[in-house]
Amino acid sequence: MPKIAVLRWGHRFRDERVTTHVALVARAFGASEFIVADVEDEGIRATIEKVVKQWGGPFDFRMNISWKQVVREWKKKGGIVVHLTVYGENLQTSDVLRRIKQTGNDVLVIVGSQKVPGEFFSEKVSDFNVAVGNQPHSEVSSLAVFLDRFFDGKALEKEFEGWRIKVEPSSRGKHVLKQ
Amino acid sequence: MPKIAVLRWGHRFRDERVTTHVALVARAFGASEFIVADVEDEGIRATIEKVVKQWGGPFDFRMNISWKQVVREWKKKGGIVVHLTVYGENLQTSDVLRRIKQTGNDVLVIVGSQKVPGEFFSEKVSDFNVAVGNQPHSEVSSLAVFLDRFFDGKALEKEFEGWRIKVEPSSRGKHVLKQ
Numbered sequence: 001m002p003k004i005a006v007l008r009w010g011h012r013f014r015d016e017r018v019t020t021h022v023a024l025v026a027r028a029f030g031a032s033e034f035i036v037a038d039v040e041d042e043g044i045r046a047t048i049e050k051v052v053k054q055w056g057g058p059f060d061f062r063m064n065i066s067w068k069q070v071v072r073e074w075k076k077k078g079g080i081v082v083h084l085t086v087y088g089e090n091l092q093t094s095d096v097l098r099r100i101k102q103t104g105n106d107v108l109v110i111v112g113s114q115k116v117p118g119e120f121f122s123e124k125v126s127d128f129n130v131a132v133g134n135q136p137h138s139e140v141s142s143l144a145v146f147l148d149r150f151f152d153g154k155a156l157e158k159e160f161e162g163w164r165i166k167v168e169p170s171s172r173g174k175h176v177l178k179q
Numbered sequence: 180m181p182k183i184a185v186l187r188w189g190h191r192f193r194d195e196r197v198t199t200h201v202a203l204v205a206r207a208f209g210a211s212e213f214i215v216a217d218v219e220d221e222g223i224r225a226t227i228e229k230v231v232k233q234w235g236g237p238f239d240f241r242m243n244i245s246w247k248q249v250v251r252e253w254k255k256k257g258g259i260v261v262h263l264t265v266y267g268e269n270l271q272t273s274d275v276l277r278r279i280k281q282t283g284n285d286v287l288v289i290v291g292s293q294k295v296p297g298e299f300f301s302e303k304v305s306d307f308n309v310a311v312g313n314q315p316h317s318e319v320s321s322l323a324v325f326l327d328r329f330f331d332g333k334a335l336e337k338e339f340e341g342w343r344i345k346v347e348p349s350s351r352g353k354h355v356l357k358q
Contacts, residue, residue: 018196021317028314055314087355090348092335121352133335134346135207135234138200141323144316148324149332156271156312167313169269173300176266 003106004150005033005074006143009067009120010113013041020047021140022111023061027051029147030155031109033060037067056160071108071125079106080127083120084142088129096130097149103127109146111139182285183329184212184253185322188246188299189292192220199226200319201290202240206230208326209334210288212239216246235339250287250304258285259306262299263321267308275309276328282306288325290318 006026011019019036023044026034036044040063052059071081080103089096100107110120119125132142147155168175185205190198198215202223205213215223219242231238250260259282268275279286289299298304311321326334347354 015196017194018200021197021319024314024316025320028312028316029320051315087346087349087353089350090335092332094348096350123351129350131346131348133207133337134348135203135337135339136230137203137207137323138319140200140317140319141204141208144320144324145327148327153271153328156269158312158314160314167266167310169273169310169313170266171268171275171308172302174266 002104004031004147005035005106005108006031007035007037007067007070007108007110009037009110009116011036011039011041015113016041016043018138018140020044022143023048024051025140025144025147027059028155029144030151030158031147032058033062035061035065035070036063037065037070040064054163054165056163058161067110074108077106079108081108081110081125082128082130082146083110083112083126084132084139084146085112085116085121085129086131086134086136087121088131090134091130091132091146091149096128100128100130101150107150109143111143113139181283183210183326184214184285184287185210186214186216186246186249186287186289188216188289188295190215190218190220194292195220195222197317197319199223201322202227203230204319204323204326206238207334208323209330209337210326211237212241214240214244214249215242216244216249219243233342233344235342237340246289253287256285258287260287260289260304261307261309261325262289262291262305263311263318263325264291264295264300264308265310265313265315266300267310269313270309270311270325270328275307279307279309280329286329288322290322292318
């Protein structure tokens with residue numbers, strides 16, 4: 001199964017909750033690594049560390065690295081880059097997901113914000129520009145739906161290692177295991 | 180096709196961006212109505228109005244109504260209630276989505292936050308408690324993936340009426356229609 005890493009670009013401190021949600025989505029939907037470009041934000045680091053400690057891993061994250069360096073290293077290792085953008089090829093109406101999966105390569109997913117550098121759209125950076133629908137919504141939802149479809153829904157049944165807390169699915173109430 | 184409304188519970192002003200993202204997801208993924216329980220937040224109202232004016236509708240929203248009133252009215256009209264929660268039946272590993280769709284009824288989706296009233300889990304309020312995976316992530320991603328699957332992916336090809344701005348999907352660059 002190809003490996004997925006998620007690169008969050010354009011984080012500002014007022015975005016802390018949104019970037020944290022992007023990180024949690026990356027982990028919950030099967031990515032193995034999360035990278036925040038260009039910024040160090042201790043609040044986000046603390047939240048991710050706490051979630052991994054309680055709910056399990058493995059899940060790597062890095063911060064404060066230039067996006068160019070991340071992309072360069074990723075491509076050097078043979079991975080492809082997918083840029084999620086409202087302007088891209090529609091995940092539902094085009095065959096872009098099939099073409100991405102056909103490569104069989106590891107995927108770096110770039111999740112931006114409203115004003116990303118124009119270079120993100122060019123073949124120098126992104127192998128695919130993908131729109132999770134061509135309507136405005138959220139980087140959190142775009143990443144979740146992209147990964148849900150990429151893994152054919154299977155990410156939602158993933159078991160994590162080293163958990164201290166685990167939820168048992170239930171039609172009523174809260175059933176939590178602790179160890 | 181059943182109608183979907185989304186009820187956001189537990190909004191606080193520091194959540195403005197997250198609640199706005201939930202609203203945009205509701206619209207983009209095929210819900211026809213968005214309701215913020217118990218709170219009036221002009222910032223969110225302005226954002227939603229602007230998006231509907233620019234990108235089209237129809238999309239209704241209401242604020243500052245008690246959740247009990249919303250649920251009561253919904254049930255009186257014969258609709259069912261689905262509560263999205265990390266503790267619920269797993270969307271992937273259970274048959275809960277099939278059972279929801281089998282009812283054929285309109286669905287009120289309740290999107291909460293970390294500490295929802297215990298009543299939300301009981302049959303007095305929710306017909307189904309659904310987990311978009313049993314790992315922590317975000318109300319934004321939970322709603323998106325639930326609606327994506329509910330509509331069999333078709334929401335992402337929905338056309339909106341009365342748009343002034345529309346994106347043409349593209350593998351490179353930004354292609355925007357304006358009228």
